Amino acid sequence: AQTVTQSQPEMSVQEAETVTLSCTYDTSESDYYLFWYKQPPSRQMILVIRQEAYKQQNATENRFSVNFQKAAKSFSLKISDSQLGDAAMYFCAYRPIANSKLTFGKGITLSVRP
Amino acid sequence: GAGVSQSPSNKVTEKGKDVELRCDPISGHTALYWYRQSLGQGLEFLIYFQGNSAPDKSGLPSDRFSAERTGGSVSTLTIQRTQQEDSAVYLCASSLEPASSYEQYFGPGTRLTVT
Numbered sequence: 288a289q290t291v292t293q294s295q296p297e298m299s300v301q302e303a304e305t306v307t308l309s310c311t312y313d314t315s316e317s318d319y320y321l322f323w324y325k326q327p328p329s330r331q332m333i334l335v336i337r338q339e340a341y342k343q344q345n346a347t348e349n350r351f352s353v354n355f356q357k358a359a360k361s362f363s364l365k366i367s368d369s370q371l372g373d374a375a376m377y378f379c380a381y382r383p384i385a386n387s388k389l390t391f392g393k394g395i396t397l398s399v400r401p
Numbered sequence: 402g403a404g405v406s407q408s409p410s411n412k413v414t415e416k417g418k419d420v421e422l423r424c425d426p427i428s429g430h431t432a433l434y435w436y437r438q439s440l441g442q443g444l445e446f447l448i449y450f451q452g453n454s455a456p457d458k459s460g461l462p463s464d465r466f467s468a469e470r471t472g473g474s475v476s477t478l479t480i481q482r483t484q485q486e487d488s489a490v491y492l493c494a495s496s497l498e499p500a501s502s503y504e505q506y507f508g509p510g511t512r513l514t515v516t
Binding site: 324329330331332333334337378386387388389390391392393394 | 446460
């Protein structure tokens with residue numbers, strides 16, 4: 288069975304600084320997708336960034352980028368130039384190519400200090 | 402365009418009562434998913450629909466939980482004889498197609514409290 292582990296329950300970052308959120312996963316599949324979702328207090332999950340496992344290049348979306356290490360089964364999210372609006376819960380998620388089911392980590396609460 | 406909507410936003414019910422939670426997916430999305438978010442268990446997959454059929458019900462925690470989807474659109478998650486451990490946020494998501502690269506779009510969830 289696939290598992291996703293986010294070992295840090297909370298992190299804090301100063302506004303305008305950079306923060307990295309960690310995620311590891313376990314799977315026997317060779318092809319899959321990895322995601323980072325943001326959940327603000329409104330509860331609505333918002334996709335931040337997606338990585339296809341067959342792509343070696345790390346995904347980037349504006350201030351958000353990932354460090355995908357397939358052999359190590361590691362998928363960390365880097366947020367640059369942190370903004371107050373980045374404060375939220377962040378979930379790492381895994382989905383096999385041939386399956387629709389997302390498996391989530393327990394999440395990490397990110398706070399941003401002004 | 403309109404996103405995924407869920408109703409009610411919050412529901413408080415007494416132990417033993419039945420509840421129905423509704424999800425309206427994005428128009429044209431053939432795949433619909435239910436997840437449960439609880440303090441102890443994190444986010445768990447419950448069930449997914451392709452059209453009106455449910456190829457994967459593996460996450461439903463007990464036979465008190467059921468879901469249906471009609472007209473390839475609205476879905477209802479029903480919990481019978483609610484228990485306190487059913488208290489959680491129930492999230493619905495939809496995507497253009499299942500098992501593809503298409504993103505799952507989430508609704509705001511229904512917070513269920515069983516007293």
